[in-house]
Amino acid sequence: MPSFMSSRVVPGYLRVVRANRAFTDAERARAHVRERSIRPQPYGPPRRLRRDVALEVSREAGFPVYTLTPRSGRARGSVVYVHGGGWVNEIAPQHWALAAEIAARAGTTVTVPIYPLIPFGTAGQVVPAIATLVSENMSRYGGACLAGDSAGGQIALSAALLLRDEQQVKMPRTVLISPALDQSLRNPEIDVVQPSDPWLGKAGARVFIEFWRGELSVDDPLVSPLAADLPGLGPLSVFCGTRDIVHPDTKLLVAKAGAAGVEVDYHEGQDLVHVFPLTPTPEGRAARAVIVDRLRAALATV
Numbered sequence: 531m532p533s534f535m536s537s538r539v540v541p542g543y544l545r546v547v548r549a550n551r552a553f554t555d556a557e558r559a560r561a562h563v564r565e566r567s568i569r570p571q572p573y574g575p576p577r578r579l580r581r582d583v584a585l586e587v588s589r590e591a592g593f594p595v596y597t598l599t600p601r602s603g604r605a606r607g608s609v610v611y612v613h614g615g616g617w618v619n620e621i622a623p624q625h626w627a628l629a630a631e632i633a634a635r636a637g638t639t640v641t642v643p644i645y646p647l648i649p650f651g652t653a654g655q656v657v658p659a660i661a662t663l664v665s666e667n668m669s670r671y672g673g674a675c676l677a678g679d680s681a682g683g684q685i686a687l688s689a690a691l692l693l694r695d696e697q698q699v700k701m702p703r704t705v706l707i708s709p710a711l712d713q714s715l716r717n718p719e720i721d722v723v724q725p726s727d728p729w730l731g732k733a734g735a736r737v738f739i740e741f742w743r744g745e746l747s748v749d750d751p752l753v754s755p756l757a758a759d760l761p762g763l764g765p766l767s768v769f770c771g772t773r774d775i776v777h778p779d780t781k782l783l784v785a786k787a788g789a790a791g792v793e794v795d796y797h798e799g800q801d802l803v804h805v806f807p808l809t810p811t812p813e814g815r816a817a818r819a820v821i822v823d824r825l826r827a828a829l830a831t832v
Contacts, residue, residue, distance in 0.1 A: 532801045536811040540803055541773070544728040552734050553616070559734030563618055563649055563741060571620035573644045580630045591663055594644040598633040607673035607829035608639040610664050612689075614680025614708075614805060616735065617648050617742045624808040625679070631818060632677070636826040639671050645685070652744030653688070653752045661689040665697065673832025675825055676704040679805045680776075681742075683709025687755040687766075694762050701764035703828030705821055708770050708805045711756040711779040713739040714748050719778035726773045729804040756783055765793035767824045769817055771802030795824060 544550070552562040575585060575596065586597045599605050611629045613621040621644065633640040643663055645656045667674040678686030683706040693699040715732050724731065743753045751758035756779055766787055770780040777798075784796045797820060799806045799813055807817035 532799070533812045536799075536802055536806065536809065536813050540809050540811060541728045544803065549729050550727070550731050552618075553729070554731035554733055556733045556737050559737035562734070563737070566618050566620075566647065567649055573620045575626045575630075576623050579626055580634055582634045583630045590666075591643060591659055593646055593659075595663065596642040596644070598629055598640040598642065600634050600637055603637055605633075605639045605671070606637055607675070607832045608641055608667040608671040609633075609636070609675045609677055609825055609829075610641045610643070610660065610667060610686075612643065612645070612660060612676070612678035612682035612685045614678065614682040615647075616738050617651070617681045618738050620644075620647065628808060628818060628821075632822055632825060635822045636829065638825065638829050639667075641667055648738060648741035651742075652746075653685075653742050653750070654744050654746050657685055657688045657692060657752045660685055661692045661696070664689060664693060664701075665699070668699070673702065673829060675702055675828050677707075677821070677825070678705075678709070679707035679808060681710050683707055684711065684713075684753075684755060687711070688752050690763060691751050691755055691758050694764075700762065702832055703765050703767060703824055704763075705767045705825065706769070706783075707807050707821075708774055708776050709755075709768070709780065709783070710776055711783050712754045713743065714754065715739075717778045717782070720775045723773070723775050723777055727775050727804065728773070730775045732775070756786070760787050760790035760792055763787065763790070763792045765795070765828070767795040767797070767821065769797045769799070769807050769821075771799035771804065771806045773801055774804040776804070 613625040629640045676686040690701045690704045749757045787794045
């Protein structure tokens, strides 16, 4: 049974602040894209980020790339963390907090790319750039894992597939938090979940997806990783709440990956909302501890 914070407070807060406003109406979604392109959001890390983590930034990839490292002890391997936000919203404090927690508690280097958002960034540009960043991290730090939430989960899984196909790389672990897996949104179960989801919606999401896919088909694995063949993919850790319209496709991914012989570590949050591991709840804290544990274990093998 979910905690009071997860079942009442978080969904209530999301409804009060109208967190789903840009996702439930196509015209509002278009206005949101225009507003974000004219007035970009700040992306820098909070000033009060953990003191036991050091920060650096570069532009080697053509966009800002932050590196977080633990101040004490030797960092082992690396994690590339790709933030969510519907491909239109910038990295948020919750993303920074998770990236810093991974760096400090898993004892690893965490790389956070500030990738270009729509209407300027597209899947065909961003996913290969993230795959290249992962490849560079593997050479630089002796190994790398991938992680991402929501839209960032899509990018992370698409990049893992691209690395498998183009470089025959099998990632030691890819962590997916409420990933956007099939941008066709054709799964009929989405409409069943929609009334209980206080955050996401199909009408606005379709607008963002049209920008994001660019010239690619919506069924291209760079856009919709659920469309790809999965054999040969490295282990997955997947987190998703049932009050989340990406939940139906997440269940399909778990089943498809298992049938393809992929190791899947699935954590379903009953009655929990989108990206629940990022929330300030008991369930969120427990999920973050699992994420750190899985990444630490995977990096111990590199």
